[in-house]
Amino acid sequence: MSKTIIQAIPKIHPKHIQWLMPLILSGMMSGCISCFNVLMNVGFINGFLHKWLASWSLSWLIAYPLIMVFLPLVRNFLIEISLDPKQENSKPK
Numbered sequence: 001m002s003k004t005i006i007q008a009i010p011k012i013h014p015k016h017i018q019w020l021m022p023l024i025l026s027g028m029m030s031g032c033i034s035c036f037n038v039l040m041n042v043g044f045i046n047g048f049l050h051k052w053l054a055s056w057s058l059s060w061l062i063a064y065p066l067i068m069v070f071l072p073l074v075r076n077f078l079i080e081i082s083l084d085p086k087q088e089n090s091k092p093k
Contacts, residue, residue: 019068022064022067022068025067026060026063026064026066026067027063027064030056030059030060030062030063031056031059031060033059034052034055034056034059035052037055038051038052038055
């Protein structure tokens with residue numbers, strides 16, 4: 001029985017997810033946004049792929065450190081404005 005591509009990838013330790021997830025997410029988001037921006041600004045021209053990849057690499061270089069800075073700030077902000085399920089259940093009705 002043959003393995004699928006996902007099954008063939010070696011497993012990583014869960015502790016690496018904290019930096020791998022922002023790395024992959026920032027790459028995907030900066031790639032999509034830079035593609036859209038290049039397409040909107042110059043159109044689908046000769047050399048589009050080269051312009052997009054150059055834009056994407058610079059965008060990703062900026063996006064990954066920013067997401068590593070903003071992720072804990074946003075997480076803490078959301079924790080502060082979220083209801084605590086323990087407190088919600090203990091309120092008198």
